[in-house]
Amino acid sequence: MKKNIAILRGGNSSEIAISIKSADLVYKNIDTEFYVPFIVHIEGLDWFVWHNESKIELDKNDFSFQLNNKKIKFEGVFMAIHGTPGEDGILQGYFDLLNIPYNCSGAFESALTFNKAMCNALLKQFNIPSAKAVLLNKNETYDLLKIEKEIGFPCFVKPNRAGSSFGISKVYKNTEFKQALSKAFIHDSQVMVESFVEGTEVSCGIIQKAETLVAFPLTEITTENDFFDYEAKYNGKSDEITPARVSDLDKDLVQTLSKKIYKLLNLKGMVRMDFILENQQAYLIEVNTIPGLSEESIIPQQSKSYGMSLKELFSLTLMNMFKND
Incomplete structure (x- = not known):
């Protein structure tokens, strides 16, 4: 019997457009001889199945939905959400509670x-x-001279918990640092300052x-x-x-x-x-x-x-x- 697979896309980060592309490629190439794929979009509290160009609301209590008056449950999850909550372990913890397997690393490892x-x-x-690095938190003070001495220029300033190169700057001198830091903080409350290799x-x-x-x-x-x-x-x-x-x-x-x-x-x-x-x-x-x-x-x-x-x-x-x- 074919297994129902939820291909997850969306997320709550800047990577949502990339996630949609990833999910589409998986959907087009999954082996339908063994699996029945469904695109599941998760964005904030809006969780739905995208089926025949229409939205079907998901029941978050057991990750199921209704189709033609029949309750559909998933045997497995293919994670294609880049960034939170798909890459940082949040959804993995949810699926662990529901005992639904997923194709990626566990909650802690993620x-x-x-x-x-x-x-x-x-x-x-x-x-x-790996390169030398320091971690800065939003709204905390920092010593730029100490960072310059420890990390040096050029350096990379990037969100600590983000992907697809969003918010990253290559900084060549200390006068560029503040603007690069502000850019990175748009995407995360923690910023990594990393030496250039x-x-x-x-x-x-x-x-x-x-x-x-x-x-x-x-x-x-x-x-x-x-x-x-x-x-x-x-x-x-x-x-x-x-x-x-x-x-x-x-x-x-x-x-x-x-x-x-x-x-x-x-x-x-x-x-x-x-x-x-x-x-x-x-x-x-x-x-x-x-x-x-x-x-x-x-x-x-x-x-x-x-x-x-x-x-x-x-x-x-x-x-x-x-x-x-």
């Missing part, structure tokens, strides 16, 4: 990885290098396949902009080259570190990890437990390079979900 500063600080204890940016996708942890071919990211910002990611201002033009030594280093992080943090589902390569050292940028799945996104490119169709990729993540349940 909350941890969504907090870039805390995640990177923890991983440094396990010899996973010059090198090659690469991304590595990870997924479990049977008993093997598979690392996809790396993607090398180049951009005509100053860095890989939102415009570069989604408006054609970058080149994403898969497989990356890096040495076998660097490729093995990034893939090995990515697998190590996946295991250390007890992650599940499709995960993407971003690094900067410099002098045969890989510096972690961030861990993405709900990576983008739009046509422009990196994971679909890597899956294709690996030789796995999108239908196979999504079938694998759903199979893993039910296996782990």
